[in-house]
Amino acid sequence: MPSASRPASDRRTVLAGGAAGLLLFTLGGCDKLMTAREAREQGADFRNLTAQETRTLEAFGEVLVPGATEAGIAHFVDANLVRPHADCLLTIRYLDVPPPYGAFYAAGLKALDDLARASAGKGFADLDGAGAADLVRPMLAGQMSGWNGPPAPLLYLAVRSDAADLVYGTPDAFERLGLPYVAHIEPPTTW
Amino acid sequence: MTGARTDALIVGAGAAGSLYAARLAAAGKSVLVLEAGPAWKNEDLVSSLIWARRLRWGGPPVASGGDNPLGVGFNTGWGLGGAALHHYGTWPRLMPSDFTMKSDHGQGLDWPIGYDDLRPFYDRVQEEVGISGDADEEVWRPAGAAYPLPPLEQFAQARLVSAGFEKLGMKTAPSPMAILSRPYKGRDACIYDGWCDAGCPIGALANPLVTYQAAARKAGARFVTGTYVTRLIQGSNKGEVAGVEYIDGDGAAQRAEADVVILAASTIGNPAILLNSTGEGWDGGAANSSGLVGRYVMGHSIAAVYGFFDDVETQNYLGVSGAQRTNQDHYDKTSLGGGAFGSLQWQIGPATKPNDLLGVAMAKANLFGEDLTRFMDRAVHHMAVMFGFGEGLPVRENRVELTDAKGPGGTKLARVVHGFPAPSMKLWEKASELGVRVMDAAGAADPWSGPPASAHLMGGTIMGSDSETSVTDSYGRCHDVANLFVAGPGLFPTGGAMNPNFTNHAVSLRGVEHLIGNWPK
Secondary structure, X not given: OOOOOOOOOOHHHHHHHHHOOOXXXXXXXXXXXXXXXXXXXXXXXXXXXXXXXXXXXXXXXXXXXXXXXXXXXXXXXXXXXXXXXXXXXXXXXXOOOOOOOHHHHHHXXXXXXXXXXXXXXXXXXXXXXXXXXXXXXXXXXXXXXXXXXXXXXXXXXXHHHHHHHHHHOOHHHHHHHOOOOOOOOOOOOOO | OOOOOEEEEEEOOOHHHHHHHHHHXXXXXXXXXXXXXXXXXXXXXXXXXXXXXXXXXXOOOOEEEOOOOOOHHHHOOOOOOHHHHOOOOEOOOOOHHHHEHHHHHOOOOEOOOOHHHHHHHHHHHHHHHOOEOOOOOOOOOOOOOOOOEOOOOOOHHHHHHHHHHHHOOOOOEEOOEOEOOOOEOOEOOOOOEOOHHHOOOOOOEOOOOOOHHHHHHHOOOEEEEOOEEEEEEEOOOOOOEEEEEEEOOOOOEEEEEEEEEEEOOHHHHHHHHHHHOOOOOOOOOOOOXXXXXXXXXEEEEEEEEEEEOOXXXXXXXXXXXXXXXXXXXXXXXXXXXXXXXXXXXXXXXXXXXXXXXXXXXXXXXXXXOHHHHHHHHHHHHXXXXXXXXXXXXXXXXXXXXXEEEEOHHHOEEEEXXXXXXXXXXXXXXXXXXXXXXXXXXXXOEEEEEOOOEEEEEEOOOOEOOOOOOOOEOOOOEEOOOOOXXXXXXXXXXXXXXXOOHHHHHHHHHHHHHHHHHOOOO
16 A cells, blocks of 8 residues: 555556545656645645636635544645546536536635625635535535536535545544544545 | 447446346357546545545536435445445345335336246346345345345444334344355455445455456457447347447547447436437437336435434444344335325445435534534434435436537536425335334434435336337337347336345346347347
8 A cells, every 4th residue: 555655657556546536746757646634734745726716715614613624625626627527536527517516616605706706806815714614504405606617515515525535534634523433444544 | 540340339337237248248248348547446546535535426417406405426426336336235136016106006007027037037146146135134135145144233222222112012033135244255344434435446346347247358258448428329220229329538439349239338327328329210319119218217215314322322334334124114105194195115324424415414414613523423323324215206207308408519418306205205205214113112312304305317218018118028028129228227217215225236237138139130
């Protein structure tokens, strides 16, 4: 099983790493397998998301599920957006949004940012907690005046679930919640 | 290349395809199985609901629309084992009334066979695969052999919720599960870790890798993965199929020929292949003189009901992903009244992990921020869950159809259009109300029900008595093409309120044994 710092040399290694909770990131010009949390801590490059999208996604994920930013939601989504559809680990593949998914996230995050600018004069990531919550609250019901993007409920569910995966779906998270992970095949490293 | 012509060519290595392969190979037929996805092994089934997403369809996109879109991405499979690799192993039988809906109520469809025709196949499959349950406790259960294994272990949330049913004068019984409560035929017993959705690597849950696929390989059937079948090749006339065209793992177009072709490529994949197969006399697609290929697609509605038991650890993370107990007091199709039509089955106490589509966090999808944090801290220890599976009335308008979008090999991509008819939606509403009353009676705090959801994919290549009203006969043989068969829940004219995989196995066993005894000339 690849370790967190072992260079990924081929697709088989990448797939094995994915099963272990590791994803492929670029750090200092070298490809490495890391968890999303490690990738964020070490400042790994983004391959798909822009800097603006990254800021918005981290802020959005944090509003939805506290702890998502530190858990590496932006790196988690980014790494999965460059994987083939069949290897993608994002919940969005359950929501019947046609792949590739990069355009969905880009358009959704832009719509969220645009709405924040239209309503509060600043980007979503710069809103205070109450302002961000006010913008997010009507999303699931799709009651979004001025929304210009993919269906807001889908974006809400996708990012909320991405965040919940990282904050609640790992062996570490189970331990925090006081739950036994009781795995048949334990993920050998934490997410 | 897949080599020489074979006796039988099977498209899809899920539950139905694997059973067909096992029986045909055992009968001495040369068998080739073409599977679009990867060659999963038990050791690939890591206990993680994040990882489990790779077990779902990863091929060309399938669009899903209509008033109540079916969850294609969640309900389908990808690779050896198909959807049955991540299914939950809840294996109730259909009821006799499910076979006579049209005759009894003037709605929906009838099957061309009755429960008694399938009963011996249910009995044999359950003995081969191993089902845990208590036939006597299931007072609703139709006639049939007792289960070969005692019920699975029960955990707190099932006992708590069952008490609510009893207070309302209703009964519960252990769910019949294709999960081993004891070691059986060389397979290990369940350890109740609740990871069924991620696949069961110890083989306690009857996934095809450890049941019929293992038998098929032993008998000589050959499985080739990474091969995407695009269309059928017409034989010497419109009533005959010669084989299939497919895209191999290197992206090259190939052909495979066989005496008999069996489509077992899912409820969506089968009609998509048929509709993409055109030729002389196949103007609307192969085996489609009825115009019904793709029609009568069905799903089950889900009434998700929750409640808190704050003084008790509900152990909702333990057990199995399917259900611990069942109630079928409202299986009669008109028993809920008020305009509701269709059968209802409760599945009580499924193991619920914190994340994923059916996880704790999604039980109240409207919560976010600190409200969600507080909810999670409470719910992971004190929430109880049950799901009411409601019958979707079969209607012609619900369909798999081709779009103008191009897929591999010049094919057209598929789209599923589905909406629950009004009586089915009323059934869901009534089920949700009933479920909250049950939770309340059980003493749950703050009981609530979730928004409409759906599960299971059935219909689209329905069986029937003739070529005007159906695609195949009761064995899955296409009315229009004598050596072409369809296998899987796509054959069902009605789906009752029962998880489809046990009936899928029984119908498949009946079909393949008939095929072996009546091999096309």
